[in-house]
Amino acid sequence: EAQVTQNPRYLITVTGKKLTVTCSQNMNHEYMSWYRQDPGLGLRQIYYSMNVEVTDKGDVPEGYKVSRKEKRNFPLILESPSPNQTSLYFCASSFTADSGEQYFGPGTRLTVT
């Protein structure tokens, strides 16, 4: 089954404790992206990757890191999480940067206390 998976689905952590949210797709997509969803703000892009070893900042990159060592994986890293990073996070992928359709993962709900 073609899909985008994220882990964990739910995470409660404390300020300053490094964490990684994994994202994996099995569709051989070149383009991958991370979004956060907050009430009243909709979805905002954090980082995106056009291909392996190619990453770039989205609209709200502060406090986040990403890596793209392999085509299928695009982890989101919070080196020192803060309460304002409490949010719902979505990973997405598409065949190329120009293709019209992105496939979204199920979301990761993160709470930072």
Next chain:
Amino acid sequence: GEDVEQSLFLSVREGDSSVINCTYTDSSSTYLYWYKQEPGAGLQLLTYIFSNMDMKQDQRLTVLLNKKDKHLSLRIADTQTGDSAIYFCAESYNAGNMLTFGGGTRLMVKP
């Protein structure tokens, strides 16, 4: 910068048509999308339209684009209770595929 706006809430009766509206500011948008998000689930792409089109129909869904007014709408015919969800409008440029989303419209369908 670019901005995408939607009304927050829409309530309709089962069997009626729903029309969800969206406005955007960036005239260079190439793709315009509608996504559906059900409770506890990720986003599901419903349909998208290229900026050189005025209308796209897909079963119960009709997308209308008024490029002059930068207005996009999604019409759902014969709305069902299973259509209750949050609907997001989004736009993107041709390159880079960075999507800019609206805040979402919560559709409630009453039996």
